[in-house]
Amino acid sequence: MEAAGTLERGLAVLRALAADPRRPVRATDLVRATGLARSTVDRVLATLAHLGYVRAEGRDVQPAPRLMELGEAYLAGGGLRDALAPLAGRLADELDESVSLAVPDGDGVRFIVQRTRRRTMSVTFRVGDLLPASRCAAGLALLDPAAPWAEDDQLIEPGLIAVAMPVRDRAGRAVCAVSVVSHTSRHTVAGLREHCLGALRKTVAEMEAALAGRLPSPTEAAPVPSPREAGPLPSPLAAETLSSPPGATGVDPSRAAKQELGMGFLQSLARGLAVMVALGTAPGGLTLADCAKATGLPRATVRRAVQTLERLGYAGAAGGGRFVLLPRVLELGYAGLSGLTIGEIVQPHLADLVARVRESASVAVLSGDDVMYVARVQTVSLMSINITVGTRFPAYATSMGRVLLAELPDERLATIEPRPLSPRTVTSRTELRALLRQAAADGYALVDQELEEGVRSIAVPIRDRTGRTVAAVNVATHAGRATNDTLLRDVLPELRKAAARMEADLAHVRTATDG
Incomplete structure (x- = not known):
């Protein structure tokens, strides 16, 4: 497949996936929707999965929150x-x-x-x-x-x-x-x-x-045709591009990915998507030379990608040799993904965490003085902790609650009245505040049988793009299966990895945490 054709085919697959982002599809569905060969669809999906734009579970595939960075590039660059x-x-x-x-x-x-x-x-x-x-x-x-x-x-x-x-x-x-x-x-x-x-x-x-x-005016730099004037128009990688400030020299990580994955990785598709993201990094767009510098790609490669994006209606000339993204970029899954809830975003990562630690795991948010469960994956065991989404517990006696309360001001904490829920529950306000300060310093909280005898759990915060704690993730077990030391040694590192993956997805979904 030639470079421009590869990008065009990759975008066709993305459009088909975005038709219903919440419904998993299979490669055969995408073959029917796009008319592409099965081998082409498979290679496109493998490349998109490597970039973090799609998520595969068995034979089912669906868009991942990271795909929203394409739409974000338009929204941010347009101004x-x-x-x-x-x-x-x-x-x-x-x-x-x-x-x-x-x-x-x-x-x-x-x-x-x-x-x-x-x-x-x-x-x-x-x-x-x-x-x-x-x-x-x-x-x-x-x-x-x-x-x-x-x-x-x-x-x-x-x-x-x-x-x-x-x-x-x-x-x-x-x-x-x-x-x-x-x-x-x-x-x-x-x-x-x-x-x-x-x-x-x-x-x-x-x-x-x-x-x-606004100087320069992005709308003057890139006038969008009115409906009457406009007729029918004939990943890790993107993250590295976005993280570079305008004018910085980027690095092309697709070379290493190609060497690692071989024929299964479509380098020209990855590069084309990197160009798309780069065009949104500066108000008023970028010239071909600036885009080449930002992505670390040859100028000829950038030119071919921009020509393809222009032909498909995803980019347009902005005057002064610059090119900008156009609103059509938002059709690539932005609407469906932007409506995801925190629970929907974290659920796949929660399932992965449970598979690794073989204990039940949950995500909760603070609701008043309680934690409210928004996602949960329960391991199969003779002794299990029966909690469902929507369950509420007093925050002060749970590991997730301690993580969430740790960032609240003292005057808010003063309104909480701890009551004994088990013989081990901390009911002293002074001791509770000390535990919350320790949780903030440590970046985790471990609660040993304070909510209920026999239940031991450890939790870490989940933060949004601003660093604000918006949820917490925990692993809970029966005290007979794991000691505190076991949770700290074996579970805490995995918990932190899961939280980092959840945060990476949340960073792309504004509506999930921005209200």
Whole structure:
């Protein structure tokens, strides 16, 4: 397979996988969906698995959270999301309605920001979803940006209404639309317009001022064609590319992977995806020379990859010899993966951990003064600890709870009243605080039969991309099967490895931890 053809075929497989990211598929399904040869699909999947973009379990394959870094490259490099999302969030709070930002993409609009109000009837559009421009308020606002506003009176779905206005860059181009979305149980479309229009106008003016103040303007550097103008368009690796600051000289790790894996590894696919990620590392895009420098690839290789991405509608020329990613990149699994919960993200790693230590393992989050289990894998044993997802325990008497409480301020800890749950439960507030400080210093907590006699567990924190502890993972066993020393010696290292893998996935899924 020639280089450009390999990248194109790899992206075809990714599109087929992204059609339903939560449903595992098999290679034979992808052969039918793409029309590619089975041997080609197998080599593509092997390469994507090595890069961390897909996860295989037996014959089943599905996208992994790391795949989201392709969409993140567009969202970060385009600049609109990071500049305008705070203003969209403020508008949602002010109006107590859902607010969306969407950009033109061919004959539709694709969402790049969602600030949803949690109600029984709520908006379920996700970042990355595509809607027909002619059937939603955001699309209508971009189709006719000269109009003062646009309305969607149940065009896309019965009961759903919206009012939208275009947002222009400093050159006067409508680069996105902001929508206020509600339901007919709350407003008529006229009532929604009356409720939101003043605040919407003010927010649009602030958004346009924010875009005008950005240097260089990514929207001026890379004008996205409007729906009317645009017709039909004919891993570890990516992580290393992203970790280099703009202008830094990158290293091409695909050489080592090719030597290690041989014919099963499609080097040109890996390099093409690295180019895609690199294009999102600088506002306004990169020149071919800068992209070659950032990836450590030959300029000719970068040129072929960019030409393929242009042909498929994933990249475009931005002026000054630069190229940027376009919204279509978000179709590569971003919407489905962005909706994953923490439990769904950690479950595969939890299963791997249990297979290695042969003891039950769980992940929990802090909920009030309790830990609440969000994922669990139980080992098969005559004596097992019967806990299910949704189970709650007092945080102070559990290893996961101690890890989660360790980062709370003293005034919050002062509200906790420890009570005896077993003869070993620590009930002294002074002693509990000392144990929490020790857990923070050690990076783990071990609890010996304080929740229940016979139950011994050890836990470590799970952190988001900012370093904030958002969950904890533990291994629990019966005291007769493992001593404290055994847990520290044999289980703690494996626990830390599992937590690191979970954190790597969580870093790519903004909605899982960013609210």
